[in-house]
Amino acid sequence: MPRVRLVHWKASDAAPLLAALRAAGHLVDYEEKLDSGGFRTIRASPPDAFLIDLSRLPSHGREVATFVRGQKATRHIPIVFVGGAPEKVAAIRAVLPDAVYSAPERVRSALRAALANQPANPVIPAQAMARYTSRNAAQKLGIGEGTTVALIDPPRNYATVIGELPAGASLEEAPAAASPITLWFIHDSASCGESLPRMRAIAARTKLWILWRRGSGVTQPFLRESASEVGLVDYKICSVDAAWSAMLFARRKGDG
Secondary structure, eight states, X not given: OOEEEEEOSOHHHHHHHHHHHHHTTOEEEEOSSOOHHHHHHHHHSOOSEXXXXXXXXXXXXXXXXXXXXXXXXXXXXXXXXXXXXXXXXXXXXXXXXXXXXXXXXXXXXXXXXXXXXXXXXXXXXXXXHHHHHTSOHHHHTTOOTTOEEEEESOOTTHHHHHOOOOTTOEEESSOSSOOSEEEEEXXXXXXXXXXXXXXHHHTTTSEEEEEEETTSSOOHHHHHHHHHHTTEEEEEEEEOSSSEEEEEEEEOTTOO
């Protein structure tokens, strides 16, 4: 049963769309005010499709779509825009030509088409791309001011890999107390598999980023599958520098 995230800025006007989606058998995520917490939820648990209403605040709808395409976790999820003034729709279509555009009465068929034809090479708006590429490694990893970051098996040049830190932040190989963020550098698939059970316990008390060097034999699918076997799920990915990539993991909900 496909799960759809409805983006609509007035709950009373959203009722007909909600009813139509549920009648079609969709699970629907909806909240009138999509704040930073809502965006975190989207990253952590992406839906199968986005339905964005353009009848109210079309600029806000465009911003949500830009966010969706700017995140690797949601980039390939189909986007359906519904309604809106023709000139506003045309402006958004120029930025996101591979989204689906629909009249309200044809939403069900538009969603079916979008789910059946997910974009293989989705268009990333320039605004989203610029926002992402301008961030440094610390920002991508969520390292804020004053944050102590624990390091596990770091390479000798780890300070160069992470680069400039915000004020008061530090990288420590053996911190005295639990740190809010842990960076675990893996260097080959064998050591990864051996240490994952221990990392599951660490993920209960810290944000666990697993970093791997490109060309080491470790891949996204391998890492995702191996982590899943010990009860870890990924919900964010980033490129740290030219050599290292990283995925953020948490313990699977319901696992003790």
